[in-house]
Amino acid sequence: xxxxxxxxxxxxxxxxPPSGNVATRSSHVVGLLWRAHRSLPVVNVxxxxxADVSALLGLSTALGREVAASVREALESDPSSAxxxxxELDRHLGAQKLLVEGLDHLGRGTDEIFEVIAPxxxxxxxxxxxxxxxxxAVRGREVGVRPVETxxxxxxxxxxxVERDPERYVLASAFHQWSGEPxxxxxxxxxxxxxxxxxxxxxxxxxxxxxxHGRPMSRALASHGALLNxxxxxxxxxxxxxxxxxxxxxxxxxxxxxAPVQAVExxxxxxxxxxxxxxxxxxxxxxxxxxxxxxxHYVKVPDIAKAREHARFGALYLLDHARQLSxxxxxxxxxxxxxxxxxxxxxxxxxxxxxxxxxxxTHYEHxxxxxxxxxxxxxxxxxxxxxxxxxxxxALFWSRLVRCHFLLGEWSKAxxxxxxxxxxxxxxxxxxxxxxxxxxxxxxxxxxxxxxxAVLVATARPLNQPMTLAQFWRQLELGxxxxxxxxxxxxxxxxxxxxxxxxxxxxxxxxxxLGGVEAPGTDPRDALCALTWLxxxxxxEQPFAQIDRETAERARPLSATTASLGEPARWAAALxxxxxxxxxxxxxxxxxxxxxxxxxxxxxxxxxxxxxxLGPGEAGDYVVSWAYxxxxxxxxxxxxxxxxxxxxxxGPDLDDEGEGSVDEALAAVGAALEAFAEDP
Amino acid sequence: MSPPVDGDMLPSEHQALRLPKPPRDFAxxxxxxxxxxxxxxxxxESSAKERARAVRVSVWDEALTSIDQAVELRGAPAxxxxxxxxxxxxxxxxxxxxxxxxxxxxxxxxxxxxxxxHAGVEGLDQPEGAGQQAKSARRRRRQAIADACVVVGLREPxxxx
Numbered sequence: 001x002x003x004x005x006x007x008x009x010x011x012x013x014x015x016x017p018p019s020g021n022v023a024t025r026s027s028h029v030v031g032l033l034w035r036a037h038r039s040l041p042v043v044n045v046x047x048x049x050x051a052d053v054s055a056l057l058g059l060s061t062a063l064g065r066e067v068a069a070s071v072r073e074a075l076e077s078d079p080s081s082a083x084x085x086x087x088e089l090d091r092h093l094g095a096q097k098l099l100v101e102g103l104d105h106l107g108r109g110t111d112e113i114f115e116v117i118a119p120x121x122x123x124x125x126x127x128x129x130x131x132x133x134x135x136x137a138v139r140g141r142e143v144g145v146r147p148v149e150t151x152x153x154x155x156x157x158x159x160x161x162v163e164r165d166p167e168r169y170v171l172a173s174a175f176h177q178w179s180g181e182p183x184x185x186x187x188x189x190x191x192x193x194x195x196x197x198x199x200x201x202x203x204x205x206x207x208x209x210x211x212x213h214g215r216p217m218s219r220a221l222a223s224h225g226a227l228l229n230x231x232x233x234x235x236x237x238x239x240x241x242x243x244x245x246x247x248x249x250x251x252x253x254x255x256x257x258x259a260p261v262q263a264v265e266x267x268x269x270x271x272x273x274x275x276x277x278x279x280x281x282x283x284x285x286x287x288x289x290x291x292x293x294x295x296x297h298y299v300k301v302p303d304i305a306k307a308r309e310h311a312r313f314g315a316l317y318l319l320d321h322a323r324q325l326s327x328x329x330x331x332x333x334x335x336x337x338x339x340x341x342x343x344x345x346x347x348x349x350x351x352x353x354x355x356x357x358x359x360x361x362t363h364y365e366h367x368x369x370x371x372x373x374x375x376x377x378x379x380x381x382x383x384x385x386x387x388x389x390x391x392x393x394x395a396l397f398w399s400r401l402v403r404c405h406f407l408l409g410e411w412s413k414a415x416x417x418x419x420x421x422x423x424x425x426x427x428x429x430x431x432x433x434x435x436x437x438x439x440x441x442x443x444x445x446x447x448x449x450x451x452x453x454a455v456l457v458a459t460a461r462p463l464n465q466p467m468t469l470a471q472f473w474r475q476l477e478l479g480x481x482x483x484x485x486x487x488x489x490x491x492x493x494x495x496x497x498x499x500x501x502x503x504x505x506x507x508x509x510x511x512x513x514l515g516g517v518e519a520p521g522t523d524p525r526d527a528l529c530a531l532t533w534l535x536x537x538x539x540x541e542q543p544f545a546q547i548d549r550e551t552a553e554r555a556r557p558l559s560a561t562t563a564s565l566g567e568p569a570r571w572a573a574a575l576x577x578x579x580x581x582x583x584x585x586x587x588x589x590x591x592x593x594x595x596x597x598x599x600x601x602x603x604x605x606x607x608x609x610x611x612x613x614l615g616p617g618e619a620g621d622y623v624v625s626w627a628y629x630x631x632x633x634x635x636x637x638x639x640x641x642x643x644x645x646x647x648x649x650x651g652p653d654l655d656d657e658g659e660g661s662v663d664e665a666l667a668a669v670g671a672a673l674e675a676f677a678e679d680p
Numbered sequence: 681m682s683p684p685v686d687g688d689m690l691p692s693e694h695q696a697l698r699l700p701k702p703p704r705d706f707a708x709x710x711x712x713x714x715x716x717x718x719x720x721x722x723x724x725e726s727s728a729k730e731r732a733r734a735v736r737v738s739v740w741d742e743a744l745t746s747i748d749q750a751v752e753l754r755g756a757p758a759x760x761x762x763x764x765x766x767x768x769x770x771x772x773x774x775x776x777x778x779x780x781x782x783x784x785x786x787x788x789x790x791x792x793x794x795x796x797x798h799a800g801v802e803g804l805d806q807p808e809g810a811g812q813q814a815k816s817a818r819r820r821r822r823q824a825i826a827d828a829c830v831v832v833g834l835r836e837p838x839x840x841x
Contacts, residue, residue, distance in 0.1 A: 612710075613703040613716070615703075615716055616719075618815075619810060623716045627712040627713075629710050629712075636714065636716070646812060646815055648819055657812075
């Protein structure tokens with residue numbers, strides 16, 4: 001049925017056919033534009049996650065079966081890129097320009113899921129911009145139109161009543177047509193609702209399906225298998241409810257916004273559409289578009305099993321459905337659905353996801369499983385790592401990976417991951433990079449009571465918005481309870497109870513304090529690091545095993561930190577060294593215990609005792625030597641592998657030596673050691 | 681001038697350099713050399729065993745090796761101690777003799793600048809024995825050399841291997 005056989009136009013262009021970019025919400029005006037530019041094939045970009053694919057499939061279908069088949073094949077084979085499909089279209093179109101409607105729908109959505117397909121959408125948007133002879137958007141420079149004279153009503157008066165709005169003019173005209181009365185309310189919502197009331201049931205049914213479809217539908221698909229009754233469709237067109245533009249049925253924007261189709265009705269309507277479109281695909285009627293739309297409607301039903309069957313151009317709607325479940329806090333169901341998408345993706349005949357889609361799916365499967373508490377956090381961490389490897393630009397994924405490391409107690413690895421996110425611009429610089437990687441991570445750690453990790457992340461890089469965390473720093477100044485402190489280069493200090501950590505800045509110097517121990521630093525991390533050294537040295541009397549192996553190994557090299565911190569830090573470093581020797585079996589336990597016993601007793605008596613020089617002696621002995629240029633005498637102790645001690649003291653009026661147990665050695669050298677205690 | 685021969689004694693008027701490991705986490709500014717700085721290392725002992733000769737504690741003849749060369753040859757941060765060969769010999773006046781002798785390096789170290797000055801102090805593992813008396817005697821001999829040392833300072837090589 002040719003469009004000119006349908007309704008007479010209610011409006012006409014008020015000047016020469018426009019070119020460039022124009023705007024209208026009225027499908028009736030789109031029809032006018034199409035008639036004025038007959039040579040331009042029409043591309044409609046609908047709203048939705050599949051907008052780009054829908055546009056390309058729609059265009060290729062209009063260009064013929066061969067083009068449609070090749071474009072469909074290209075889009076099926078690689079859901080992450082449209083390059084091959086665009087190449088096919090270029091080959092067929094040459095320099096032919098297009099009438100592109102709804103290009104602004106390919107802009108970046110605010111939801112993260114749009115980023116999954118952003119590269120493909122950007123490709124399509126750029127291509128359409130290049131090929132557009134006329135672009136029609138919802139907002140922008142309105143197309144100039146005027147009402148066509150009609151004997152049924154005063155067109156000029158009605159046009160004024162709707163404030164020269166073409167969409168409302170068409171609705172008001174349709175109301176007059178269907179009710180036989182002039183409209184009394186002229187806002188778009190009222191016009192749609194009032195019109196709905198006077199429409200026959202059969203018309204409402206067709207309109208409901210088109211509204212729920214949410215985008216233009218080709219007449220070929222609408223009529224196949226009597227999905228939409230052809231006579232009713234013709235009546236709807238004749239009555240200015242539906243426009244036929246280049247063979248596709250479309251509604252004005254107000255219908256999608258205001259049609260009183262209840263939520264409970266929508267599920268069954270999606271089912272009707274899904275089944276009808278699936279049948280069309282099966283019968284080889286516009287199979288590309290039909291499959292795409294059947295998949296979309298099955299997700300909306302929701303009939304996920306059928307949706308999976310009909311997923312051909314990516315599984316974004318399935319991901320989105322899983323995402324909705326997550327938003328509704330149905331985390332277990334969400335995780336299961338993400339898992340099901342993985343199975344779909346792994347099918348050998350086609351891939352449902354590109355790298356970003358796979359990363360998104362993997363990340364949120366584990367995100368939801370973690371919230372449902374159905375998997376150990378180590379598994380979540382592994383999923384998060386896989387996701388950032390697949391999609392390294394995703395700052396949010398890195399943020400969660402970092403937090404997961406912290407929650408597992410892997411603080412050092414957490415900071416390594418944070419650093420990795422910035423390395424080689426894996427997360428490329430953008431205005432929200434620091435906000436996501438630093439501020440968001442910090443804030444979420446604070447929410448989880450991970451105070452020290454929050455400090456470590458907040459100070460990982462200089463920020464442009466330091467005030468954002470002002471309240472956190474104020475709280476730290478007052479004090480926050482912690483049971484673990486660590487900072488790069490420092491000891492990992494863990495406590496059985498919680499103690500008040502304070503971190504404050506005065507005159508560009510930071511001070512970290514806990515339990516009466518206070519350490520200065522050039523920044524919060526430095527102060528925390530210094531504090532850990534002091535706390536570790538305070539803990540000399542504690543059982544040795546409280547210092548973990550990793551920390552001991554990190555502490556092994558003589559660091560600037562220990563040198564600048566003085567004796568307590570040196571004691572702590574020696575402790576780490578001894579631990580390393582015993583843990584690698586280079587020092588027998590008896591020897592180790594004797595050395596510790598010497599130290600413990602000596603330091604208990606002289607808390608400010610200088611630390612001795614240490615090192616291997618002959619025949620497996622371990623040498624502990626107090627020999628300083630500014631102090632006499634010198635005291636050497638050699639501890640045998642069996643824990644026996646030889647001592648030797650020398651100095652003015654003192655030259656003594658002996659051999660015996662730890663107690664005997666201490667009794668002998670104790671008085672001499674007093675000289676090595678620093679003045680308080 | 682031909683390179684020194686293994687086992688030839690250093691002239692007693694020469695200065696020798698000893699480069700022990702820097703004291704671990706120990707106040708370097710107040711460091712004082714001690715007997716421990718002249719304990720033969722396990723490498724010193726195994727090398728002696730392989731070559732069937734006396735154990736030698738590695739030192740450098742400053743007449744043939746500058747401080748910088750010695751540090752480069754050692755290849756790691758070290759405290760640099762200087763002592764007179766004569767003082768080392770005197771430390772062995774009671775008991776077995778102490779000798780400071782040349783010990784050419786094996787290739788490829790032999791070809792590096794300053795390598796000719798490599799030497800060793802013999803007699804610091806004497807007298808033999810594990811008893812208190814033998815230990816004390818060895819410690820005294822080592823301490824005697826340590827007491828004769830001047831601390832040059834902590835040095836690091838420019839190129840770490």
